[in-house]
Every structure is written in C-alpha cells, then in structure tokens.
Amino acid sequence: MTIDTRKILEEFVDYLMPDLSPHEASMYVFLLRHSRLNNDTPSATVRMGQRRIAQLYGRGPKMSVPSRQHMLRQLESLEERGCIKIGDASRDGTLYTVVLPSEVLLVVEKHSLKSEEESDDFYNDPEKRREVYERDQWICQYCRDRVTPENAALDHFVPQCKGGTHKKENLRTACLLCNSIKSGKSYEQAAVHLLKSIQARRERDVQSESWLFFSRVL
Ligand SMILES: [Zn+2]
Numbered sequence: 001m002t003i004d005t006r007k008i009l010e011e012f013v014d015y016l017m018p019d020l021s022p023h024e025a026s027m028y029v030f031l032l033r034h035s036r037l038n039n040d041t042p043s044a045t046v047r048m049g050q051r052r053i054a055q056l057y058g059r060g061p062k063m064s065v066p067s068r069q070h071m072l073r074q075l076e077s078l079e080e081r082g083c084i085k086i087g088d089a090s091r092d093g094t095l096y097t098v099v100l101p102s103e104v105l106l107v108v109e110k111h112s113l114k115s116e117e118e119s120d121d122f123y124n125d126p127e128k129r130r131e132v133y134e135r136d137q138w139i140c141q142y143c144r145d146r147v148t149p150e151n152a153a154l155d156h157f158v159p160q161c162k163g164g165t166h167k168k169e170n171l172r173t174a175c176l177l178c179n180s181i182k183s184g185k186s187y188e189q190a191a192v193h194l195l196k197s198i199q200a201r202r203e204r205d206v207q208s209e210s211w212l213f214f215s216r217v218l
Contacts, residue, residue: 005037011101015110019081027074028083028098030057035098049093081106122154123166129154136173142182143198145175153179162186177201 012032017025030053035046050072054065075096078084082105087095101107122128132154138147141155155174158164161184174182181197182190 008032008036008101011107015107016083016101016104019106020083021074021077023070023074024078024081024083026058027071028078031078031084031096031098035096036100045087045095045097047090047093047095052093120168121166122168122171123156128168132168132171133173135168139173140175140178141172142174142178142194143201147173147175151176155179155182157187159184159186 012029016028020028031046034048035043038046050068053071054068057071058066075084075086079086083099085097085099087097089095102111122132133147133149133152138152139145140147147153153174153176155172155178156164156166157170157172164170177197178194181193185193
C-alpha cells in the first residue's frame with residue numbers, strides 16, 4: 001500500500017492544524033508519524049508508553065522533558081476533537097488509533113461547507129451567471145434596458161463589502177452603467193444616483209428621438 005504523505009500533510013496543515021493548539025498539533029503529527037506514516041508497517045494504530053512519548057515528542061518549557069500531565073492533556077484533547085482514540089493500556093504502553101486528517105469530523109465538516117459554498121456560487125461560474133441573466137430575461141433590473149452577453153453585468157444586491165453572497169438570490173442582472181453606479185452600495189444608498197442617471201439617459205433618448213423626428217420632417 002502506498003501512502004500519499006503529501007496529501008496527508010496538506011490536509012493536516014490546511015484543515016486540521018488551524019483548529020489545534022501548537023502542542024496538540026505536534027502530538028498529533030508525532031502519533032501520525034509512528035502509525036499511518038510508519039515506513040515498515042503503516043497502521044492506523046500505535047502502541048507506545050508515556051515515557052517513550054515524552055522522550056521523542058519535544059521539549060517543554062525551558063527545554064525540560066514534558067510532564068506527564070502536559071502530555072495527557074494533549075492526548076485527551078486530541079481524543080475530544082476526534083483526532084485520535086485512546087485504547088487499552090498494557091505493559092508495552094497505550095494503544096492509540098490515529099484518525100487520518102481527511103477523516104477527522106472537523107475536517108469533513110469543513111469540506112462539506114466548502115462544497116456547499118461552491119455550489120451556491122452563481123457569480124464566478126460562467127454557466128451559472130447565465131442562469132441569473134436568463135432568470136432576469138436579459139434585462140437590467142435597475143433601468144430595465146436590454147443587455148447582451150457582451151455588456152451584461154451581475155450586481156450584488158447586498159454588496160460584498162456588506163456581507164452579500166454570490167448566491168442566486170443576491171445577484172441581479174445589470175447594465176454596465178447601472179452596475180458601476182450601484183457597485184459597493186446598498187440599494188438605498190444607490191437609489192438616488194441610479195434614478196438621476198436613468199432620468200438623464202431617458203432625456204437624452206427623447207432628445208435624440210425628437211431630433212430624428214424633426215430631421216425626417218424637415
Ligand atoms: Zn441599467
């Protein structure tokens with residue numbers, strides 16, 4: 001059986017270590033090294049006496065050998081977090097079952113939250129952006145102008161800086177102009193600026209239409 005040490009370390013550093021104290025982390029890596037990452041006989045378990053652990057696992061304050069209580073605290077807390085299971089004790093030491101980082105419940109939960117977030121992201125995935133445009137029938141939700149794939153923008157109704165998400169419900173189809181006015185503002189903050197800009201655009205349209213009309217008549 002080949003062990004993907006790199007993968008195990010990545011999972012550990014990226015997802016488990018942030019939830020452990022430095023002492024817990026080093027105790028966990030120490031047990032991992034002597035069980036799952038044991039070159040000769042990789043195994044989920046390792047049996048080891050406290051004296052041996054104390055000799056190998058590191059130094060306490062002022063470079064002293066760590067006290068028994070200190071080690072027990074780390075071991076018990078690792079067990080509480082589901083990183084290891086403390087088994088029976090015999091003359092050869094205590095049996096520790098070491099859970100792989102990817103199988104620790106804390107890590108499993110983080111992964112499932114992450115994939116949930118990804119599936120809710122309608123902003124960064126081009127296919128999903130299109131879904132929002134289709135929902136809004138390619139119409140700017142502020143000025144009601146038609147937009148095209150070339151000039152359509154997605155506006156965060158609650159802006160990202162105020163905790164707005166990339167979820168479908170928080171995204172609105174917008175034209176580039178409305179999007180630039182609304183950007184970073186709540187609707188209440190942006191409303192007056194949006195209205196002014198929309199009015200100015202309409203007036204311009206009317207002027208150019210009447211100019212067209214007169215130019216035809218003349
Ligand atoms: Zn618009």
